[in-house]
């Protein structure tokens with residue numbers, strides 16, 4: 001498939017990829033707000049927010065696994081041919097990083113609470129097994145890593161949204177449409 | 183060229199740049215970047231720091247402590263109140279930590295400091311019950327705003343290296359709802375030792391039985407040792423309370439009854455500053471027996487967090503706003519201290535093996 005001269009058209013992503021992209025985008029943005037709020041504000045509903053954070057975090061871990069399987073088995077449209085090479089590279093690198101952060105954040109969350117000796121219970125009472133024994137020093141390091149990863153993901157997402165809008169509004173090269181199913 | 187990047191109008195560029203900027207700004211706002219006065223775990227940490235907490239691996243509150251291990255034996259009355267695996271009848275391991283409440287890890291033992299007992303009881307089926315109890319009769323704060331203001335009064339005056347008594351008086355005077363709590367604190371008779379002291383949860387919890395019936399309770403660990411009052415600062419030894427605890431444990435096990443005070447109609451469940459009816463039923467749900475002492479530098483209870491919201495099925499938090507607050511602030515303290523390099527605790531392993539008191543010429 002190629003759309004040599006005709007701008008404004010790139011092949012769309014498969015439906016499942018699009019669905020996963022937008023559902024996860026919404027959930028991740030909610031998770032970032034919930035995480036930031038509960039870690040920096042002591043006044044409102046800490047316990048419920050934390051339960052929500054754990055539950056949606058594990059849901060996202062499942063979703064990212066499904067998404068990675070889909071990424072490697074389902075077809076992914078190529079970026080437009082006329083996209084300059086450095087932009088292509090930036091796009092690919094940033095997508096790899098986004099996947100990496102999406103996978104690492106819930107895993108680090110799980111590992112840190114396990115190392116800290118916290119039982120992990122999800123909304124509805126489901127218990128998640130601990131990944132390891134009691135390692136308080138590791139808990140301290142992983143808790144810090146969870147924040148750093150979250151801040152990194154925030155920067156990546158902001159750049160990613162900016163890039164998507166650049167493609168959609170300034171370049172109008174069809175990349176935005178490829179994730180909107182057009 | 184098919185299409186080089188078009189020179190967009192400023193409006194188009196704004197549509198590219200503003201959404202991510204706004205989202206980023208909103209996230210920064212959520213993280214409290216623009217509200218430095220907000221009540222947050224890090225601001226609690228700052229208040230503890232000003233009250234003498236050290237960034238050398240110690241808890242930001244209840245910093246001086248010592249560990250003990252032993253057993254928990256539940257009673258049938260406990261089993262009737264809660265379906266938790268803790269009360270099924272098994273003899274369960276307990277890890278405890280005795281501490282002085284101030285944020286000062288090198289505070290010399292003295293009769294004035296509040297004392298505390300934290301415990302973790304675990305069942306073979308994975309139930310995990312953590313408690314953090316103090317020997318005060320009532321909490322001198324009723325909500326999050328009170329807690330934030332209260333810890334401000336604990337700030338050490340650089341001139342005297344002690345909290346300013348005027349600050350706590352002003353705190354109390356501005357809060358008529360804490361009148362009873364302060365009166366009871368004043369008339370509270372301090373015990374001579376850690377061994378014969380009674381420690382309270384102050385916050386309320388909800389027990390759920392097999393049939394789903396809920397019972398709101400407050401906990402107390404009531405010493406089986408007879409009470410005797412503290413008389414002045416009798417001992418010369420800076421660790422006399424902890425050493426006397428070790429000496430006693432070397433001679434015999436020490437027991438505390440875990441007593442649930444059951445709320446009646448009208449007892450405030452969500453306000454630890456208010457007393458409950460004197461005539462409330464008290465039920466002993468089990469007994470903790472401590473047999474062995476450890477320095478916190480050689481026991482997992484040292485690094486451990488005794489977050490009172492870590493509870494097994496069958497015990498849950500009440501809607502007391504201080505419980506959720508404690509969970510978030512303990513986590514912050516726990517994460518911060520766990521990543522620090524810890525200096526030795528004041529109660530050393532040597533104090534455990536040789537709990538000999540420094541003589542003070544008064545027959546001690």
Ligand code: HEM
Pocket residue numbers: 021024025026028029071076079091095096098099102157160161164165175176177178179
């Ligand atoms: C809310 C605003 C968002 C917009 C407008 C947006 C837009 C897009 C667009 C247009 C693409 C297609 C790029 C291409 O053709 O290769 C894309 C891909 C992608 N997006 Fe987003 N996105 C958003 C949020 C997110 C979030 C929050 C994440 C996750 C953290 C994310 C992760 C990804 C990934 C990993 C890809 C690469 C897909 C692949 O090639 O496998 N996006 N996004």
Ligand code: HEM
Pocket residue numbers: 028031032033034035036038039053054056057058060102105106107109110113120146147150151213510513514
């Ligand atoms: C995609 C998944 C996740 C995202 C995007 C995320 C994001 C965040 C963010 C932004 C914070 C605040 C960090 C700070 O400012 O210090 C945070 C804190 C936290 N997260 Fe996550 N997280 C995720 C998954 C998880 C999971 C699965 C768990 C646990 C099972 C978890 C446990 C925590 C904990 C314990 C905190 C600290 C809360 C506090 O300090 O009070 N997270 N997370």
Ligand code: HEM
Pocket residue numbers: 226240241242243244247279280281298299300313314315316321329382383384385454486487488504507508511512515516519
């Ligand atoms: C009902 C009221 C409270 C009781 C009975 C209580 C009791 C205790 C006890 C016994 C400990 C020592 C635990 C141990 O040995 O590890 C402790 C630790 C601590 N308390 Fe409280 N506390 C209460 C309220 C609060 C409040 C309102 C705050 C502040 C918001 C607070 C902040 C802390 C902190 C920061 C620690 C150290 C946590 C750690 O690093 O593990 N406490 N508390």
